[in-house]
Amino acid sequence: MPKIPRDISGMELAQLLKIYGYRITRQTGGHIRLSTRYAEEEHKLTIPAHNPLKIGTLNNILKDVSDYIGITKEELVKILFK
Numbered sequence: 423m424p425k426i427p428r429d430i431s432g433m434e435l436a437q438l439l440k441i442y443g444y445r446i447t448r449q450t451g452g453h454i455r456l457s458t459r460y461a462e463e464e465h466k467l468t469i470p471a472h473n474p475l476k477i478g479t480l481n482n483i484l485k486d487v488s489d490y491i492g493i494t495k496e497e498l499v500k501i502l503f504k
Contacts, residue, residue, distance in 0.1 A: 424499045426480060431473035435483065438502045439467075442491055465490045 436446055436454050443458040444467065456467045469475075469483060481495075488498040 424496065424503060426477065426484070426499055427503055428477060429474045430480065432469040432471040432475055433473075435469055435475065435480070439487065441501070442487070460491055 432454055436444070436456055439456060439458075443460050444456040445458065446454055447457045447466075448455045449471065452471050454469045454471050456469065458465050465487075467483065467486065470479060472479075475483075484495050484498055484502075488495040491498070
């Protein structure tokens with residue numbers, strides 16, 4: 423299983439998620455709001471603009487994205503952090 427990086431920032435993750443059509447819709451304070459229409463319905467995601475993201479927070483975001491696009495979290499980690 424690929425390792426989840428421990429030193430990624432919220433902005434770096436937002437940039438990586440662009441391959442699934444996520445785009446930054448707004449940034450207020452310490453949070454970045456993303457949205458996409460990868461499938462039929464819109465998916466919205468809020469990422470803390472921290473550097474680095476806490477591993478639990480990153481893990482939850484990756485699980486949410488993988489559930490939405492219909493792949494396993496492990497597959498998503500392989501694609502994003504190759």
